Amino acid sequence: MTTSQKTPQHPLDFHLCINPFGRLTYIDATGVEHQDAIPVRAYPLSDPRRWVTICDHEGRELRCIEDLAILPPDVRATLEDELAHREFVPRILRVIQVSSYLEPAEWEVETDCGPTRFVLKTEEDVRRLGPHSALILDSHGVRYLVPDTRDLTPYGRRAVDRYL
Numbered sequence: 001m002t003t004s005q006k007t008p009q010h011p012l013d014f015h016l017c018i019n020p021f022g023r024l025t026y027i028d029a030t031g032v033e034h035q036d037a038i039p040v041r042a043y044p045l046s047d048p049r050r051w052v053t054i055c056d057h058e059g060r061e062l063r064c065i066e067d068l069a070i071l072p073p074d075v076r077a078t079l080e081d082e083l084a085h086r087e088f089v090p091r092i093l094r095v096i097q098v099s100s101y102l103e104p105a106e107w108e109v110e111t112d113c114g115p116t117r118f119v120l121k122t123e124e125d126v127r128r129l130g131p132h133s134a135l136i137l138d139s140h141g142v143r144y145l146v147p148d149t150r151d152l153t154p155y156g157r158r159a160v161d162r163y164l
Contacts, residue, residue, distance in 0.1 A: 014063060016054075016078045024082045026054050026062050034062055039083050045129055045145070052079065089143045090116070092136070095156030104139065107159075111144065118142065126163035134160055 013029040016037070026037035034056050042051035054063045068076050090111035099106040108117045118138035120126070125137040134146040149157050 012072065016075050016082075018078065024078075026056075028062065037062065039079055039086065041083065041087065044087055044089075045133075045135070052083070089145050092144050092146045093151075095152060095159045098159045101162060107136075109144070118144070123163050126160070128164045134164060136160075
């Protein structure tokens, strides 16, 4: 084997656990514990079950997991729970009202987590993800997903499409 070739790491040569402070701990093949590990999806919306990186508390990569399906159920469950907490992205089901089409604008929406209001600072905070999906970033940095604009009411479609 040349030095440019790498053997893929076996998926079972590490472990994940939650420490007493509720933080993720990555335990590598040699038994070294990396406290406050951070899981990050490379493609959180388009391919959420593949290419998940686990980084240390300073952002250095500890492990890249090509597919979560190869992990043992307990490790996968721990990782998916941690990702769910980290990636809170409510889905907008209905746009009830937009205060103005001039920014900043207050949006009143119904999400899969319930009704909410948020402020859209600039039109750049609405991004197209696909032909019919969008991501909206509010003034506090909370992301909202519009999975399919075709599922919105005509009013909601116009409100979102105005920014796309």
